[in-house]
Amino acid sequence: xxxxxxxxxxxxxxxxxxxxxxxxxxxxxxxxxxxxxxxxxxxxxxxxxxxxxxxxxxxxxxxxxxxxxxxxxxxxxxxxxxxxxxxxxxxxxxxxxxxxxxxxxxxxxxxxxxxxxxxxxxxxxxxxxxxxxxxxxxxxxxxxxxxxxxxxxxxxxxxxxxxxxxxxxxxxxxxxxxxxxxxxxxxxxxxxxxxxxxxxxxxxxxxxxxxxxxxxxxxxxxxxxxxxxxxxxxxxxxxxxxxxxxxxxxxxxxxxxxxxxxxxxxxxxxxxxxxxxxxxxxxxxxxxxxxxxxxxxxxxxxxxxxxxxxxxxxxxxxxxxxxxxxxxxxxxxxxxxxxxxxxxxxxxxxxxxxxxxxxxxxxxxxxxxxxxxxxxxxxxxxxxxxxxxxxxxxxxxxxxxxxxxxxxxxxxxxxxxxxxxxxxxxxxxxxxxxxxxxxxxxxxxxxxxxxxxxxxxxxxxxxxxxxxxxxxxxxxxxxxxxxxxxxxxxxxxxxxxxxxxxxxxxxxxxxxxxxxxxxxxxxxxxxxxxxxxxxxxxxxxxxxxxxxxxxxxxxxxxxxxxxxxxxxxxxxxxxxxxxxxxxxxxxxxxxxxxxxxxxxxxxxxxxxxxxxxxxxxxxxxxxxxxxxxxxxxxxxxxxxxxxxxxxxxxxxxxxxxxxxxxxxxxxxxxxxxxxxxxxxxxxxxxxxxxxxxxxxxxxxxx
Amino acid sequence: xxxxxxxxxxxxxxxxxxxxxxxxxxxxxxxxxxxxxxxxxxxxxxxxxxxxxxxxxxxxxxxxxxxxxxxxxxxxxxxxxxxxxxxxxxxxxxxxxxxxxxxxxxxxxxxxxxxxxxxxxxxxxxxxxxxxxxxxxxxxxxxxxxxxxxxxxxxxxxxxxxxxxxxxxxxxxxxxxxx
Numbered sequence: 111x112x113x114x115x116x117x118x119x120x121x122x123x124x125x126x127x128x129x130x131x132x133x134x135x136x137x138x139x140x141x142x143x144x145x146x147x148x149x150x151x152x153x154x155x156x157x158x159x160x161x162x163x164x165x166x167x168x169x170x171x172x173x174x175x176x177x178x179x180x181x182x183x184x185x186x187x188x189x190x191x192x193x194x195x196x197x198x199x200x201x202x203x204x205x206x207x208x209x210x211x212x213x214x215x216x217x218x219x220x221x222x223x224x225x226x227x228x229x230x231x232x233x234x235x236x237x238x239x240x241x242x243x244x245x246x247x248x249x250x251x252x253x254x255x256x257x258x259x260x261x262x263x264x265x266x267x268x269x270x271x272x273x274x275x276x277x278x279x280x281x282x283x284x285x286x287x288x289x290x291x292x293x294x295x296x297x298x299x300x301x302x303x304x305x306x307x308x309x310x311x312x313x314x315x316x317x318x319x320x321x322x323x324x325x326x327x328x329x330x331x332x333x334x335x336x337x338x339x340x341x342x343x344x345x346x347x348x349x350x351x352x353x354x355x356x357x358x359x360x361x362x363x364x365x366x367x368x369x370x371x372x373x374x375x376x377x378x379x380x381x382x383x384x385x386x387x388x389x390x391x392x393x394x395x396x397x398x399x400x401x402x403x404x405x406x407x408x409x410x411x412x413x414x415x416x417x418x419x420x421x422x423x424x425x426x427x428x429x430x431x432x433x434x435x436x437x438x439x440x441x442x443x444x445x446x447x448x449x450x451x452x453x454x455x456x457x458x459x460x461x462x463x464x465x466x467x468x469x470x471x472x473x474x475x476x477x478x479x480x481x482x483x484x485x486x487x488x489x490x491x492x493x494x495x496x497x498x499x500x501x502x503x504x505x506x507x508x509x510x511x512x513x514x515x516x517x518x519x520x521x522x523x524x525x526x527x528x529x530x531x532x533x534x535x536x537x538x539x540x541x542x543x544x545x546x547x548x549x550x551x552x553x554x555x556x557x558x559x560x561x562x563x564x565x566x567x568x569x570x571x572x573x574x575x576x577x578x579x580x581x582x583x584x585x586x587x588x589x590x591x592x593x594x595x596x597x598x599x600x601x602x603x604x605x606x607x608x609x610x611x612x613x614x615x616x617x618x619x620x621x622x623x624x625x626x627x628x629x630x631x632x633x634x635x636x637x638x639x640x641x642x643x644x645x646x647x648x649x650x651x652x653x654x655x656x657x658x659x660x661x662x663x664x665x666x667x668x669x670x671x672x673x674x675x676x677x678x679x680x681x682x683x684x685x686x687x688x689x690x691x692x693x694x695x696x697x698x699x700x701x702x703x704x705x706x707x708x709x710x711x712x713x714x715x716x717x718x719x720x721x722x723x724x725x726x727x728x729x730x731x732x733x734x735x736x737x738x739x740x741x742x743x744x745x746x747x748x749x750x751x752x753x754x755x756x757x758x759x760x761x762x763x764x765x766x767x768x769x770x771x772x773x774x775x776x777x778x779x780x781x782x783x784x785x786x787x788x789x790x791x792x793x794x795x796x797x798x799x800x801x802x803x804x805x806x807x808x809x810x811x812x
Numbered sequence: 813x814x815x816x817x818x819x820x821x822x823x824x825x826x827x828x829x830x831x832x833x834x835x836x837x838x839x840x841x842x843x844x845x846x847x848x849x850x851x852x853x854x855x856x857x858x859x860x861x862x863x864x865x866x867x868x869x870x871x872x873x874x875x876x877x878x879x880x881x882x883x884x885x886x887x888x889x890x891x892x893x894x895x896x897x898x899x900x901x902x903x904x905x906x907x908x909x910x911x912x913x914x915x916x917x918x919x920x921x922x923x924x925x926x927x928x929x930x931x932x933x934x935x936x937x938x939x940x941x942x943x944x945x946x947x948x949x950x951x952x953x954x955x956x957x958x959x960x961x962x963x964x965x966x967x968x969x970x971x972x973x974x975x976x977x978x979x980x981x982x983x984x985x986x987x988x989x990x991x
Binding site: 142143148149150151152154160164165200201202204511514515518521522528535536542543669670677680681685688692695702713720 | 840843845853854856858860861862863864865867868870871880883885887917919921923924926971973991
């Protein structure tokens with residue numbers, strides 16, 4: 111029986127996470143989009159987080175110089191987070207692969223160790239303890255504790271203390287040991303964790319189980335008893351404590367140790383989730399001691415509780431049984447009668463629920479948005495119109511298999527919504543592309559023509575500027591004052607050169623005075639050009655700088671125009687084929703999703719119907735038992751009533767006989783005295799027995 | 813012979829109809845069934861995620877080309893007692909985004925998440941950005957702040973982070989960071 115305890119363990123893993131509000135305060139955020147991924151992940155919007163992260167990662171991998179991108183700083187965290195979020199989105203297959211990639215050689219030991227732990231968690235959730243242990247073996251001792259402070263997993267990013275790493279590893283190893291039957295090893299590991307404050311209750315619970323399974327039953331029971339007496343405040347741990355006490359109590363009860371069982375039952379809270387079973391058990395303890403009157407105390411409390419509960423239904427039969435044992439057969443028959451009414455109502459309700467589920471209302475209720483936002487949504491599902499009676503399937507709905515299937519169904523509904531939205535969006539995008547095409551296509555040829563003209567002029571000007579710059583550069587090495595002569599100077603020099611030519615070719619026409627004046631003029635112009643050369647060169651450079659500013663502005667405008675022209679073309683070119691391909695893939699995914707969703711829905715319905723059917727059969731059995739018990743109680747009640755009546759009548763007869771005897775004696779004495787014989791009736795007529803047969807009437811009526 | 817044939821037809825028709833008409837009996841649900849379906853669900857999740865990644869890129873390229881794209885982000889580094897109720901963003905004197913925060917969103921921001929509150933298109937050059945928020949202290953006092961910033965848009969996409977911070981609930985302010 112105790113082996114059943116272990117099934118609780120996977121759920122306990124969740125409690126390992128101790129979140130604090132510190133978060134990214136110690137981590138410098140280098141990429142806003144990584145921050146956005148965390149924003150979604152922290153809200154448990156796993157799909158959005160994964161979609162954003164996938165998108166960022168794929169864009170990053172396509173970059174030529176990816177190390178220059180801001181996302182590069184978060185790359186390791188991002189690659190790790192993919193696996194982490196995929197795990198939370200229950201994509202175990204992909205999460206395992208992603209985390210395994212981080213386990214490669216040459217990676218920081220702290221990251222490697224955390225990846226190994228995450229991978230071990232994946233395997234454990236997949237019920238693969240052997241692989242869990244293998245992944246845990248990959249963890250190496252790291253001498254630098256501080257290196258764990260680098261934030262990698264989401265838990266760590268959320269502020270989980272790195273110090274819990276070793277504890278988490280040891281605890282997971284112990285759980286995997288239990289799963290593969292290495293109880294001694296598990297007990298040894300768990301003994302080392304006994305003082306871990308965060309795991310206190312869970313460690314004791316598992317340690318108790320491991321010890322019992324390894325053959326050290328007494329020690330195991332003592333450990334469980336220690337847990338059963340802990341002073342706790344956390345609701346989850348209090349429930350675990352109640353469960354431990356309950357299990358211990360039933361174990362003692364089975365062994366016939368009623369006193370010890372009673373002590374454990376008394377430790378279970380009256381308002382906790384195990385109170386019904388504890389009240390039922392407490393009654394059976396009293397019965398085992400032969401104290402049916404005492405059994406009625408806890409059972410009467412339980413008798414008034416929710417009638418759909420297993421224990422309450424059992425007590426509906428147990429209470430009249432106890433009354434019967436106390437010879438209150440009339441009361442017992444009454445209560446059996448009440449139980450039969452309750453069972454009949456419940457069976458009818460179960461039948462209705464099964465019909466409702468078959469109509470598909472259950473699945474609709476599961477996806478109801480209003481129910482989803484309600485904290486107590488499982489219980490309140492039945493409040494929704496035409497939804498089945500969920501009180502009967504609370505246990506089923508809390509089970510791991512149902513929860514996983516339900517989450518899958520909900521995820522599929524979410525994916526269906528995404529696909530529908532994308533398909534609608536694609537239609538809009540197509541229309542948008544058409545509108546852009548219709549607007550841009552007639553405009554672009556005109557713009558293109560103008561652009562070509564302008565482009566030629568711009569190119570010419572740019573070439574001119576380049577020539578100018580080259581000349582000025584050369585003039586620094588080899589000065590050329592004539593290059594910087596003004597137009598007047600160049601004109602004067604041309605005139606002087608013409609005169610010089612006449613002087614050379616026809617000297618007879620020119621006087622010496624003219625020759626001298628021409629030479630003086632040449633000297634004057636040459637002097638002016640050479641003496642002002644430095645200043646002119648500086649001015650030329652300054653002008654070139656001014657020109658550069660204008661050229662820069664020109665280039666900006668030119669580039670802006672080129673980009674706008676390119677953007678205009680790109681705003682409608684190259685979309686149609688990708689949109690069509692994506693639409694085809696979306697339709698394929700939608701078809702696949704519909705099929706799987708239908709299967710998943712049927713699975714959930716089958717689970718619910720099976721559970722309701724079991725409950726129905728059990729109630730039918732109770733009904734039959736109650737019917738027989740009612741008949742028996744009635745018989746006993748009638749017999750007891752008749753016995754009493756007969757006794758009364760006998761007593762009355764005795765009294766009458768006595769009276770008659772007395773009277774006869776008196777009469778005889780008087781007769782003797784008077785000697786006058788007088789005839790009197792010897793017997794008085796008996797009164798008919800009083801009928802008190804309401805139970806019988808009821809039984810016959812039924 | 814003919815009678816026998818019709819009898820056979822009748823029996824098989826009855827059987828078919830009885831199979832169709834009888835309500836589906838609850839069958840056993842096996843672990844293998846659950847596991848098999850779970851694997852199929854995981855496959856679909858992978859497909860849809862891959863598709864979403866591609867569609868997001870297409871959408872970004874189509875709606876927010878990099879030369880005009882501007883994205884505004886909100887982060888929270890303020891006092892723990894401060895509860896952010898709402899944000900309003902004005903760009904060039906036009907309200908472009910408004911958001912009311914849920915408890916989960918505030919917790920995610922406090923833990924270090926960053927919210928992308930707006931993505932749109934603007935021309936190159938300077939643009940006036942006004943970020944306003946309304947929040948509460950634990951005491952119930954309400955606070956409103958508004959801060960201005962000039963977004964200078966160049967050729968590439970523009971990212972601006974608006975960080976709400978302050979040492980106490982009453983002195984929370986918005987600071988801007990160009991990325």
